[in-house]
Amino acid sequence: MAPAVRIDPDYDREMRDAAMDWLTDLPKTEDGWVxxxxxxxxxxxxxRLPLMDRQAGIRKPxxxxxxxxxxxxxxxxxKKPPYKDALGDDGLQRYNYRGEDPEHPDNVGLRxxxxxxxxxxxxxxAADAFYLPRYPIWIIGDEPEKLQFVIAASEEQKPENTGPITTPTQRRTQERVTKLRLHQPLFRTRVLHAYKHRCAMCGLGYKSLIEAAHIIPxxxxxxxxxxxxxxxLCKLHHGAYDSGIIRIHPENFVLEVRExxxxDRSAEPMLVHGLQGLHGKRLRLPHPSHHPDKNALLWRYNKVRGT
Incomplete structure (x- = not known):
């Protein structure tokens, strides 16, 4: 029989510190997933205190x-997600209640x-049965009328460090922090995993040189x-794509190098092989379920052409 758990504030905090230390040392995939x-x-x-509930989205030991x-x-x-956690107008992330009862035990646990x-x-x-852990995060607000909590993704987003968020500049700052701490790490690992850590334009597989590029910024x-x-994309072709040097045709995924x-006849090897040589080549595509969206590619294609 497991020993009885003595629950008090100090014990609770010690348990959390230990859980996060344990999670930091836990072996992960090359994408940082568990x-x-x-x-x-x-x-x-x-x-024994599992860090995730097998069924529920909120874990209250x-x-x-x-x-x-x-x-x-x-x-x-x-597929449509069962819950849509979204950014608020203040640039801070929201996390939806479990169900529609604010007094559900799981919601009370978060509160x-x-x-x-x-x-x-x-x-x-991140994938079926794989997760990207982000911690520590804090709940800094409760919005029962919207059935959601307000999340601080880092210390700098806590109210004592931000003060009231009232101006557009403050909102943009908070949104940047939220994307940096929550959205971008998941985006990066999922994109690189889908493309097997290889550049979709040239096939380079040096992981330290491969980045996740947005089609629509x-x-x-x-x-x-x-x-x-x-x-x-590798760093070279990420820069070339963002600057419009290389376009991707949205219908056939063919690469088009700017005229x-x-x-250019300077004959620099990187220019000849790294850029000019890609013209007319086809994008190296991942599994069909992860193909780039043609509407997104069209948006970028037209944007680069100035239409």
Whole structure:
């Protein structure tokens, strides 16, 4: 029989610190993901305390009145997510209640963590049964009328560090932090995983040189951090794509090198082989479920052409 758990504020905080330290040392995939089953093995003071609930999205360990973690499940391409956690007008992330009852025990568990200013772990679904952990995060607001909590993705987003968020500049600052801490890491790992860490234009596989590029930039309303809006590109071709030197035809995925670059006769090897040689080549595509969206490619294609 497992020893009885003595729950008090100090114990709760110590458990969270230990859980996050354990998670930091946990073996992960090359994309930084953890398998769901790995999260069942955490123990604290001889008591097994899985970090994720097998069924529910909010994890409140037995005997505790506070939640320890929450998760957003992976949604395959073309499917509708069961919950849509979104950015608020203040640039801060929201996390939806479980169900529509603010007094559901799981919602109360998150609310108690909020009231006690306790850090939590957020597991972001990266693939089936794989998650990208982000921690520590904090709940800094409760919006029962909208059935959601307000999330601070970093210390700098906590109210004592931001003050009231009232101006457009403040909102943009908070949105940048949210995207940097939550959206971009998941986008990056999912895109690179889909393309097997190889450049979609040249096939280079040096992982330290491969980046996740947006098709529609994340500064645009439709610049969603989804695999269909991303490409794995080496640093050279990421820069060439962003600057319009290389376009991708949205119908046949053929690469088009800008004419002035294509006819340059300086004969620099990188120019000849790294840029000019790509003209007319076809994009190296991932599994069909992860193909870049043709409407997104069309938006970028027309943008570069100035239409």
């Amino acid at each position: 398998k769901q089953r790995q999260l069942e093995d955490f123990e604290f003071n001889g008591v 037995a005997g505790f009145d506070t939640a320890l973690s929450m998760r957003t499940v992976y949604t395959p391409a073309g 108690n963590a909020y009231k006690r200013e306790l850090p939590l772990i957020w597991f972001l679904g 994340d500064s645009e309303p439709d610049g969603h951090p989804e695999v269909w809006n991303g490409l794995a 002035d670059v294509r006819i």
